[in-house]
Amino acid sequence: MKYDYTEPTLSTKGAKLRDLLVKYLDIFSHRLPDDVSKKLVEFSKIEVDPLQKLVYDTMMENQRLAAEADVPSCQDTGTLQFFVKIGTNFPLIDELNEILVDATYRATQIAPLRTNAVQTFDEYNTNINIGDGIPGIFTQLMPHSSDIEIYPYMAGGGCTLPGVAKVLMPGEGYEGVTRFVMDRMTTYGVNACPPLLVGVGIATSVETAAMNSKLALLRRVDSYNSNKRAAKMEHLLEDGINAIGLGPQGFGGKKSVMGVNIINTARHPSVIGVGVSTGCWSHRRGLIKLDQDLNYELPMNKGVEL
Amino acid sequence: MKTYHLTTPISADDIKDIRIGDIVYLTGTMVTARDDAHRRVVKEGLKLPVDIKDKAILHAGPIIKYLPDNKYKMVAVGPTTSMRMEMFEEEFVHKTGVRLIIGKGSMGPGTARACKNDKALQLVYPAGNAVYAAKHVEKIVDAQWTDLGMPETLWVCKVKDFGPLVVTIDTNGDNFFDAKKAEFNKRKEEQIKKISEQVQFIQ
Numbered sequence: 001m002k003y004d005y006t007e008p009t010l011s012t013k014g015a016k017l018r019d020l021l022v023k024y025l026d027i028f029s030h031r032l033p034d035d036v037s038k039k040l041v042e043f044s045k046i047e048v049d050p051l052q053k054l055v056y057d058t059m060m061e062n063q064r065l066a067a068e069a070d071v072p073s074c075q076d077t078g079t080l081q082f083f084v085k086i087g088t089n090f091p092l093i094d095e096l097n098e099i100l101v102d103a104t105y106r107a108t109q110i111a112p113l114r115t116n117a118v119q120t121f122d123e124y125n126t127n128i129n130i131g132d133g134i135p136g137i138f139t140q141l142m143p144h145s146s147d148i149e150i151y152p153y154m155a156g157g158g159c160t161l162p163g164v165a166k167v168l169m170p171g172e173g174y175e176g177v178t179r180f181v182m183d184r185m186t187t188y189g190v191n192a193c194p195p196l197l198v199g200v201g202i203a204t205s206v207e208t209a210a211m212n213s214k215l216a217l218l219r220r221v222d223s224y225n226s227n228k229r230a231a232k233m234e235h236l237l238e239d240g241i242n243a244i245g246l247g248p249q250g251f252g253g254k255k256s257v258m259g260v261n262i263i264n265t266a267r268h269p270s271v272i273g274v275g276v277s278t279g280c281w282s283h284r285r286g287l288i289k290l291d292q293d294l295n296y297e298l299p300m301n302k303g304v305e306l
Numbered sequence: 307m308k309t310y311h312l313t314t315p316i317s318a319d320d321i322k323d324i325r326i327g328d329i330v331y332l333t334g335t336m337v338t339a340r341d342d343a344h345r346r347v348v349k350e351g352l353k354l355p356v357d358i359k360d361k362a363i364l365h366a367g368p369i370i371k372y373l374p375d376n377k378y379k380m381v382a383v384g385p386t387t388s389m390r391m392e393m394f395e396e397e398f399v400h401k402t403g404v405r406l407i408i409g410k411g412s413m414g415p416g417t418a419r420a421c422k423n424d425k426a427l428q429l430v431y432p433a434g435n436a437v438y439a440a441k442h443v444e445k446i447v448d449a450q451w452t453d454l455g456m457p458e459t460l461w462v463c464k465v466k467d468f469g470p471l472v473v474t475i476d477t478n479g480d481n482f483f484d485a486k487k488a489e490f491n492k493r494k495e496e497q498i499k500k501i502s503e504q505v506q507f508i509q
Contacts, residue, residue, distance in 0.1 A: 030437075050307055054329070054470050055432045062435035066382075075369050075382040075436040112381060114369045115456050125455030158387040158410065158433070174505035182498050186490045190483070191387050191411030193433050233505055240497035244490050249432050250411060251472065252486055272508075282434040 003119065003126035005105065008098040016294055017092055018099045018106070023306040024298070025080070025107035025152060028286045030066035030073040033300040035220040036197075036283045037063075039258045043195060047253050055248040059281065074282045077113040078154035079161070080104045080135035083218055087145030091292050097137060100150075104135045116157070138211075146292040151218045151285060159192045159280035160217065165201070165210040167273045174233065177202065177274045178240075181260075184276045185241050190250035193280030196257050197221050198241065201275035202230075202264040213275035216261035218285055220300075223261065230262045237262075248281070258283070311467070315360035316405040318425035324473055326482040330429055331469035332406065335462065336362040340386055342458040343451065344394035347401060355450040356460050358404045364431070365391055365409035367457025370446070380443040380463065382436035385410035388428070396420040408471055412483035422479030429471035442468045 010018060032040070044056040066073035082100050086093060107113060108129040117131030118124065136155075155161050164184060168176045181200055189196055201212025224231040237260040247253020258281070267273065279285070289297045298304050307327055312320060314334025324330065337356050346352040368383035388409030391398070395407065396416035405426050407417065410433040417428055431439060448462035474482040 051327070051329075051472065058432050058435045058438055058470065062438040065441060066437040069437060071437060071440075072369060072382050073437055074434045075367065075384045076386065077369070112369060112371065114367065114382075118455075125457070127455055170508055173508040175502040178501045178505060179498055182494050182501075186487065186494050190487070190490065191389060193410070229505075229507055233501075236501045236504060240494075240501050243497050244493045246490065249430065249472075250483065250486065251430075252489075280434060 001119070001122055001124045003128060003131060005128060005130060007102055007105065010095060010099065010102070013294065014092050014095040014099055017290070018103045020294065020296060020306050021099070021103035021150070021288070022106045022110060024286060024288055025103065026111045027304055028152070028284055028301065029077055029111045029113060029154065030063070030071060031301060031304065032063065032282065032284065033286060034302050035222055035300065036258065039221050040281060043255045046255060047248060049253070051251055052248055052253045055251065072111055072113060074156070075114060076156040076158060077111070077116065078156040078284070079116050081153045081155045082135060082137050083151040083153065083215065084137065084139045085142050085149040086139055087142045087147045089144070089146040089292070090148045091146065100135060100137055101130055105130055147290065149287065149289045151287050153218070154284040156280060160277050162188065163210060163213060163275060163277040165206040165213070165273065165275035167206060167209070167271045170270065170272055172272070177272065178237070180274050181237055181276055182240065184278070185244055185246065185256065189256070189278055190246055192278045193282065194246045194248060194250055194257070195255050195281050197279035197283050198237070198257055198260045199277040199279065200237070200260060200262045202262060203273045203275070204265070204267040204271055205273050206275070208265060209273035209275035211275070212263040212265060213277040216263040217277055217279045217283070219261045221259035225262050225264070227264065230264055234260045234262050314362065317360065318477070321405070321425065321427055322477055324427060324476060326473050326476050326480050328473045329469065330471040330473060331467045332362055332471060333466050333468070334361065334464070336364050336408070336465045336468060337463065338366045338368060338383070338459070338461040339363040340365050340367055340458060341390055342454045343460055344391050344398050346451070348394040348397045354402055354460070356448065356462055358402050360403065360405050362406035362408055363404050368461060370456055370461065378446040378449060378461070380440045380446055383439050383443060384436035385431050385433050387411055388413050392416055399424050399426050412481070412487070413475065418475050418479040418481050421475045421477055425477050427473055427477065428475035430474050431469070431471055439468065442466055
């Protein structure tokens with residue numbers, strides 16, 4: 001079977017945004033965000049046992065080779081997901097969906113990205129890395145703004161896509177949340193390419209908790225929640241998971257996680273929803289902020305120009 | 307942690323002294339085979355169109371550049387989660403005679419039985435290092451079951467010093483991750499107890 005896709009005719013400005021995104025996707029398929037790179041370098045100096053050192057040396061050399069060759073650093077370039085905060089006055093709001101899909105289509109050929117879109121039930125790979133609902137596009141509105149913030153994420157099949165969410169009873173409390181997160185680390189996390197960035201969502205249902213856990217992965221690895229109790233729990237979980245000792249690739253070691261980020265929203269009194277998403281060490285998420293004239297900033301990739 | 311250099315074809319004798327935690331570098335033939343290839347061989351009873359006896363498979367879906375005249379270039383290749391193949395691996399090894407099963411993360415008792423009974427090794431390549439791995443693929447000599455799409459195709463690779471590969475199941479059937487997981491779970495329970503005492507926010 002064949003998946004029909006015709007490239008859209010975009011406005012001049014729309015085409016400009018698409019082309020900027022294509023360049024950005026190409027670059028961040030091999031250049032990890034600054035916060036992640038920094039953390040990995042830090043860990044490489046801590047994990048000095050022979051096996052762990054061998055893994056970190058391989059990682060450092062891999063990133064160097066990928067940058068040199070301008071090719072994706074990991075073969076699983078994921079399904080593209082775009083988390084977008086869009087100003088209601090951003091001039092390309094009508095074209096945004098087409099721009100994001102077409103940027104994915106073009107970046108797939110240029111980077112090149114692996115073609116990871118399989119149509120469900122008909123069960124064939126579209127071979128162009130786009131399909132129904134892929135790339136994933138998730139939007140939040142910014143009222144009275146003409147800017148846009150786009151967080152692209154190459155969400156891999158062996159790390160973040162198999163997330164989990166569950167709605168607990170309030171009686172289980174944050175103790176239940178703790179167990180849910182910690183159990184996930186020893187069952188799934190060990191195979192999800194540690195050191196991980198763990199995103200935890202606390203909310204009122206499976207989909208809100210799951211979405212919060214995903215949004216948590218967009219935050220920097222060294223950031224903390226503004227709520228004091230949530231930040232305390234981030235520290236406790238980070239120390240706790242490190243103490244489990246997963247190490248790089250689950251081979252054992254001192255550092256299991258680059259960070260634990262919690263995003264929380266309110267809950268119904270009868271429930272406490274928890275979601276867990278695990279970002280791998282090769283955490284390819286970015287951020288491009290643009291104004292209405294498409295002047296851009298790349299706050300997670302210092303020195304990169306498109 | 308001893309280091310071994312293996313070249314295909316690999317005999318049972320070549321690997322009999324290799325133990326979990328050792329490091330292997332592979333030269334010779336390595337074929338990518340993941341979910342669909344395993345399903346076809348085990349569930350659908352199809353014969354693998356590539357001879358992998360005494361050779362290696364890699365649980366991986368690479369990024370390939372398609373060149374003219376049905377030629378291919380390896381851009382990036384690294385292992386996918388091997389546990390997904392656990393349900394098929396024992397029978398797959400027995401049917402194909404493959405000697406090295408390379409992937410990512412732990413596998414289970416079925417693969418351990420296969421490694422013991424059919425004299426094979428399960429090994430882990432540090433995942434995410436796909437360009438480093440591709441650098442050690444000299445060329446792609448064949449592609450089969452291309453109808454499955456890029457990730458699932460059987461890419462027949464000629465590799466040189468492909469590694470580091472950490473031995474995670476050896477021919478005794480010992481599993482590197484079993485001991486690790488027992489440790490991880492023990493420490494986890496201690497940590498859950500410790501954290502739970504400090505997060506009683508619902509009063």
